[in-house]
Amino acid sequence: MPTAYLAGYPPNLTEPVARLLEQGRLGEALRKKYPEAHAVRTDRALYDYVQDLRGEFLRNAPQPSKIVFDGKLQSVGRALGTHTRVARVQGGKLKTKHEIRIAAVFREAPPEFLRMIVAHELAHLKEAEHDKAFYQLCRRIEPDYHQLEFDLRVYLCHLATGGEGLWPAMSGLRHPA
Numbered sequence: 428m429p430t431a432y433l434a435g436y437p438p439n440l441t442e443p444v445a446r447l448l449e450q451g452r453l454g455e456a457l458r459k460k461y462p463e464a465h466a467v468r469t470d471r472a473l474y475d476y477v478q479d480l481r482g483e484f485l486r487n488a489p490q491p492s493k494i495v496f497d498g499k500l501q502s503v504g505r506a507l508g509t510h511t512r513v514a515r516v517q518g519g520k521l522k523t524k525h526e527i528r529i530a531a532v533f534r535e536a537p538p539e540f541l542r543m544i545v546a547h548e549l550a551h552l553k554e555a556e557h558d559k560a561f562y563q564l565c566r567r568i569e570p571d572y573h574q575l576e577f578d579l580r581v582y583l584c585h586l587a588t589g590g591e592g593l594w595p596a597m598s599g600l601r602h603p604a
């Protein structure tokens with residue numbers, strides 16, 4: 428059991444996951460809980476999706492200069508999304524550019540997982556650290572944030588043990604997030 432993804436969670440949460448994994452039923456359980464894939468498949472669609480949420484929850488936050496899916500981010504590593512601030516001098520003023528990169532694993536995922544990671548990266552527009560204020564903001568954007576992060580980590584366990592992607596791109600039949 429690749430517990431690294433679930434480190435820090437209590438046994439009453441991780442043991443049922445380990446059992447399902449042993450029985451080869453973890454993928455099935457995840458698909459049952461999250462039956463739908465979202466339809467945000469391109470960088471253009473991701474840009475619109477992120478800007479809509481930003482408009483709803485963080486209207487006064489800085490404008491990201493770049494919003495993309497990034498296939499180079501470790502899909503099963505620590506960094507699922509990244510947020511970088513690049514300070515540049517522009518017209519005599521110091522300007523900070525914000526770039527949001529979302530790991531490619533979220534391109535073929537349920538809408539809940541996408542919303543969770545986008546909430547995380549949007550929260551970084553205001554809060555740099557993973558502190559209390561940061562997670563409060565995550566929960567304001569997505570009230571189920573913590574459960575979704577756990578379930579995403581469960582999915583990473585599934586992938587890390589050789590499980591197949593559970594929400595592959597289908598042509599045209601899926602609904603937008």
Ligand SMILES: [Zn+2]
Nearest residue numbers: 547548551557
């Ligand atoms: Zn973060």
